[in-house]
Amino acid sequence: MAFTGVDQLEAALAGESYLADRGLAVSVYLALTLRRPLLLEGEPGVGKTEIARTLARVTGAELIRLQCYEGIDAAQALYEWDYARQLLYARTLQDGGLDPSRRAAELYGPEFLVERPLLRAVRAGAGAVLLIDEIDRADEEFEAFLLEVLADAAVTIPEIGTITADAPPVVVLTSNRTRELHDALKRRCLYHWIDYPGIERETAIIRLRAPEASEALARSVAEVVARLRDLDLVKRPGPAEAIDWTRALAAIGIGRIDAASAAETLGAAVKNRDDMALVRKILPEVV
Amino acid sequence: MPAAPGDLGPALALARGLREAGVPVGTGRVLSMARGAEAVGPEDLYWAARATLISRREDLPAFDRAFEAAFGIETGAPPSGQEIADRLSTVVAPSGLTVAAGDVDDSPESNLASGIDALRTKSFADCTPAELALLARLMTRLRLDPPMRRTRRRATARSGDPDLRRTLRRAMRTGGDPIDRAWRRRRVQPRRLLLLFDVSGSMSTYSRALAMFAHAALRTGPGWEAFAFGTRLTRMTRALGTADPDLAFAAAAAEVTDWDGGTRIGESLKRLLDEHGRTRVVRGAVCVILSDGLEVGDPEELGRQMERLARLAHRVIWLNPLKGSHGYEPLARGMAAALPHIDVFRAGHNLQSLEEVAEVIQRAG
Incomplete structure (x- = not known):
C-alpha cells in the first residue's frame, strides 16, 4: 500500500x-x-x-x-546451516554411494539452510x-x-x-x-x-491503548506522569509506563488518580528504588 | 532537487550553518534533504530536513538554530538552561590552573640530571616543567593494560564448545565422520577505562601528570573515556585524544572551574551517571578518579553517587595525592563518604605511584 x-x-x-x-x-x-x-x-x-x-x-x-x-x-x-541434520545426511550419502562430486551440493542444499x-x-x-x-x-x-x-x-x-x-x-x-x-x-x-508526547496527545494515546479507562483517569495519569518527568529521576516513565499505570488503576476500579491510589500502583510507572522513594515523598503534591 | 531554483539558497545556508556549528553534513545528506523536501509539503520541510541532515539528539539545538537562521522561522525550541550555563562558563576566566603552574620552581639550577630514580619518587607538584616533560617521556614506556572481560562473541579455539560449522567442513574430508573436531570459545576483550580528573585549583598539576600518563599509555590502546570536573563536568576524551594534554586541560579547567575554585564531586558524578550511566562508558569499566576529595557540596550526595558508580563500574580506583604525605587520613567529609565505595585507594602523586596504579589496574580483573 x-x-x-x-x-x-x-x-x-x-x-x-x-x-x-x-x-x-x-x-x-x-x-x-x-x-x-x-x-x-x-x-x-x-x-x-x-x-x-x-x-x-x-x-x-x-x-x-x-x-x-x-x-x-x-x-x-x-543464516545458519542445520549441522546436526547435515551430519546425519552425510552419513547416509556415504552409505548410498552417491557421486562424490555431487555430495557437497546435496549437503548444502536449501533444505538444510536455517533462515x-x-x-x-x-x-x-x-x-x-x-x-x-x-x-x-x-x-x-x-x-x-x-x-x-x-x-x-x-x-x-x-x-x-x-x-x-x-x-x-x-x-x-x-x-x-x-x-x-x-x-x-x-x-x-x-x-x-x-520525544515524550504532550499531555493532550498522551491522553489520547492512553485512551487508545487502555480503552477500559475513563477520559478523566487517562488525563489525570498523563498530567501526573508529565510532572514526574520533570523530576530528577534515574529512569523517567515513558508513555508505555503511563499506559501500564492507567491499566493498573482501572483494574482496581479507580476513576481518577489520587495520592492513595497512585502510591498503591506506583510500581507500574516507577521502576527504580531511589526514584520510588523520591516520588513517594512528593506524590501528594504532584497528584 | 527542490521545485524552484530559488529554494536552494536557504537549504545550502542551512547545511552551511550546521557545518559551522560543528555538525558534519556531507553532500549525500544535502541530496537526501532535497529529495525529502520534494517528497513532502512545504509545511513539513522542517521535519524532512531534520530527518535527513542530522542523526544525533545532541545536534538538535544546533539544527534548530541553523534552521531558524536559514529560513527565518521560529522552531519554538529554546535552548535549555544547561546550554546557556555551558556557554556562559566559557566566558568566566580560568582560575586555579595558571596559578598552580606558576608555582612550580622554574630555576635553571634545579638539577635535571638528578637521576630518574629520584624523579620517580618526586611529587608532581614539586617538579619543574622540564622535569614534567622528562616524566612524560618516561611515562610513554609504561604500559597500561586494563583487565579483560569475556564477550559474547565466539572465536575458534583449541578447546571449548563444539564448533559445528567447522566440524562439518572437516567431516567432509573423512567421508562424513566427524573425526577431526573443531572448537570455539568466547572471546576476551580489554575492559574500558573511565578517567575522571579533578581540575580544580591545587589538583591541576596532578591531573595533568595523570593525563600525560593516560595520553601516553592509551593513545593506541582500547576504548577509554576521560572527563574533567570542578564545579561542573565536561567530557575531554576527544580533546585528550587529539590535542596536547596541556592545552586540553587548560580548556577543560576554563570550562568547569569557577573563580572560587572548589569541587563539587557529587554533583559532577551525578551528571556523569545521569548522562552516561546506562552506556558502556560507565557500565563494566575500570574507573579511575583523581581528586583530593575536598568536596564543597553535600558529602551525603557524594556518597550516594559513589554508590551508584560502584554498582555500575567494574572497579573504582581513587587516587588522592594527599595520601602521599605522611600521616594523611581520609578525614575530609567528602573523602570519608566516598571511601566505602572505593576498591583501590592510592596516592598517584609521583611516577612510582602511577606505576603501581598501572599494575593495580591490570590486576583489577
Missing part, C-alpha cells in the same frame, strides 16, 4: 492505534518514499518498536524482527518491514556487517549464491543510545528522535 502524503500515513497509523507526532510521521513517510532505513532513538517506552509493528500492519507487510544483543553474529542474524531474520527480510523484499531492535546492544563488528547487507539489500551464501531483494524491505532501526553508533551506518539512515 502506497501513501500519497504524510496526512494519509498519519491517519492510517492512527487507525491502527498509533498516534505519531508530525515529525515521526514525516520521517516514516520519507523512509517509505525514499526507501531508506529509518533510525529511531528516544527514551525507553516512547514507542520506537511499536511504530515498526504498526507500520507493518498498515502496509500489509510481514514484520520481521531482529533483536540485537551483545555478540550477535551472522549465524544468528543472517534468520536478515535473510528472510531480503527474500521477502518490499513485502516486509524489518525491525532491527536495539542495534546499540550489538557490537561494532556486527554494525559493519549489517551495513553491508543494508547497502545492497543482498545476501551472499557461498554454497548457494547471492540472494537479492527485488525491492529493499522497509527497515526500522531502534537504539537506546547505550553507545554511539558508527557514522557510516547513520549516514545511510534517516533519523528521528521520538
Whole structure:
C-alpha cells in the first residue's frame, strides 16, 4: 500500500492505534518514499518498536524482527546451516554411494539452510518491514556487517549464491543510545528522535491503548506522569509506563488518580528504588 | 532537487550553518534533504530536513538554530538552561590552573640530571616543567593494560564448545565422520577505562601528570573515556585524544572551574551517571578518579553517587595525592563518604605511584 502524503500515513497509523507526532510521521513517510532505513532513538517506552509493528500492519507487510544483543553474529542474524541434520545426511550419502562430486551440493542444499531474520527480510523484499531492535546492544563488528547487507539489500551464501531483494524491505532501526553508533551506518539512515508526547496527545494515546479507562483517569495519569518527568529521576516513565499505570488503576476500579491510589500502583510507572522513594515523598503534591 | 531554483539558497545556508556549528553534513545528506523536501509539503520541510541532515539528539539545538537562521522561522525550541550555563562558563576566566603552574620552581639550577630514580619518587607538584616533560617521556614506556572481560562473541579455539560449522567442513574430508573436531570459545576483550580528573585549583598539576600518563599509555590502546570536573563536568576524551594534554586541560579547567575554585564531586558524578550511566562508558569499566576529595557540596550526595558508580563500574580506583604525605587520613567529609565505595585507594602523586596504579589496574580483573 502506497501513501500519497504524510496526512494519509498519519491517519492510517492512527487507525491502527498509533498516534505519531508530525515529525515521526514525516520521517516514516520519507523512509517509505525514499526507501531508506529509518533510525529511531528516544527514551525507553516512547514507542520506537511499536511504530515498526504498526507500520507493518498498515502496509500489509510481514514484520520481521531482529533483536540485537551483545555478540550477535551472522549465524544468528543472517543464516545458519542445520549441522546436526547435515551430519546425519552425510552419513547416509556415504552409505548410498552417491557421486562424490555431487555430495557437497546435496549437503548444502536449501533444505538444510536455517533462515534468520536478515535473510528472510531480503527474500521477502518490499513485502516486509524489518525491525532491527536495539542495534546499540550489538557490537561494532556486527554494525559493519549489517551495513553491508543494508547497502545492497543482498545476501551472499557461498554454497548457494547471492540472494537479492527485488525491492529493499522497509527497515526500522531502534537504539537506546547505550553507545554511539558508527557514522557510516547513520549516514545511510534517516533519523528521528521520538520525544515524550504532550499531555493532550498522551491522553489520547492512553485512551487508545487502555480503552477500559475513563477520559478523566487517562488525563489525570498523563498530567501526573508529565510532572514526574520533570523530576530528577534515574529512569523517567515513558508513555508505555503511563499506559501500564492507567491499566493498573482501572483494574482496581479507580476513576481518577489520587495520592492513595497512585502510591498503591506506583510500581507500574516507577521502576527504580531511589526514584520510588523520591516520588513517594512528593506524590501528594504532584497528584 | 527542490521545485524552484530559488529554494536552494536557504537549504545550502542551512547545511552551511550546521557545518559551522560543528555538525558534519556531507553532500549525500544535502541530496537526501532535497529529495525529502520534494517528497513532502512545504509545511513539513522542517521535519524532512531534520530527518535527513542530522542523526544525533545532541545536534538538535544546533539544527534548530541553523534552521531558524536559514529560513527565518521560529522552531519554538529554546535552548535549555544547561546550554546557556555551558556557554556562559566559557566566558568566566580560568582560575586555579595558571596559578598552580606558576608555582612550580622554574630555576635553571634545579638539577635535571638528578637521576630518574629520584624523579620517580618526586611529587608532581614539586617538579619543574622540564622535569614534567622528562616524566612524560618516561611515562610513554609504561604500559597500561586494563583487565579483560569475556564477550559474547565466539572465536575458534583449541578447546571449548563444539564448533559445528567447522566440524562439518572437516567431516567432509573423512567421508562424513566427524573425526577431526573443531572448537570455539568466547572471546576476551580489554575492559574500558573511565578517567575522571579533578581540575580544580591545587589538583591541576596532578591531573595533568595523570593525563600525560593516560595520553601516553592509551593513545593506541582500547576504548577509554576521560572527563574533567570542578564545579561542573565536561567530557575531554576527544580533546585528550587529539590535542596536547596541556592545552586540553587548560580548556577543560576554563570550562568547569569557577573563580572560587572548589569541587563539587557529587554533583559532577551525578551528571556523569545521569548522562552516561546506562552506556558502556560507565557500565563494566575500570574507573579511575583523581581528586583530593575536598568536596564543597553535600558529602551525603557524594556518597550516594559513589554508590551508584560502584554498582555500575567494574572497579573504582581513587587516587588522592594527599595520601602521599605522611600521616594523611581520609578525614575530609567528602573523602570519608566516598571511601566505602572505593576498591583501590592510592596516592598517584609521583611516577612510582602511577606505576603501581598501572599494575593495580591490570590486576583489577
